[in-house]
Amino acid sequence: MGRKCLSVRPGSWQKFKRFHFSFNVSERDKANLKNVKRFTRHLQNSNIIRLDISVTSYSSWINPLLDVQGSYDTIRLYLDAFRQVGRAREARALLRPDPSVKLKEIEDLTESASVKTEAIAIASGWRRYYEDWVENLKRGRLMETPFTRESSPLPIPMEQDEETEEEFQVYTILDSRIRRDCNNGTFYLEYKVDWSLDYPSWEPFGNVVPGCEELVEEFHARYPDKPNLATLTQLEEQMRQNVL
DSSP: OOOOBBOOSTTGGGOOOGEEEEEEOOTTTTTHHHHHHHHHHHHOEEEEEEEEEEEEEEOSSSSHHHHHHHHHHHHHHHHHHHSSSSSEEEEEEESSSSSSEEEEEEEEHHOOHHHHHHHHHHHHHHHHHHHHHHHOOOOOEEETTTTOOOOOOOOOOOOOOOEEEOOOOOEEEEEEEEOOHHHHHOOEEEEEEEEESSOOOEHHHHTTTTTTTHHHHHHHHTTTTTTTHHHHHHHHHHHHHHOO
């Protein structure tokens, strides 16, 4: 396809973004943490497809257990800042170096039962925290549906620009279908969108138009028998007649 649709709907670009944050963490570097919190505050109404975070922490490992616990505690401060994000359908954090590797070494090499127990407890506590963090972002803090219209964020002054982002592009429309809401019985039209940076997904008509009218027209020109707005209107009319 020669044409690309950069945004499925004007004003909703946040929902079709993939964010990748990469930063160094330190309990002494409060300015860095301040920047992260400043940015995530502006994503409170955003619905993100994927959120990747790369965290690099530094430790002397002089006292391995205390240093691992300290690293996890500092990393939590940064990850907790992302709980302000409206919603992230997929979120993950990559830790460098991975403290769990150090904990595994301690478990394998130590002969002290108490040290081994403490290492297991630290590892278990981190797993519970991380699973809750991922689920919290997936569930989101937005009260609206995943496809609610959102406004674009304001420009954010950053002391250090450590965020990179990629635009999800729509290359073509693959399919269309009519679905029925099981709660209120209403019908709605969906299009299967072919993304440049993700697998195809079904999106409501309101997320595709306005923004990708030409791609929709091309799709229906190729597949005139596929459901369209006229099909939806006919079903709605039949439903009204049945009610009457």
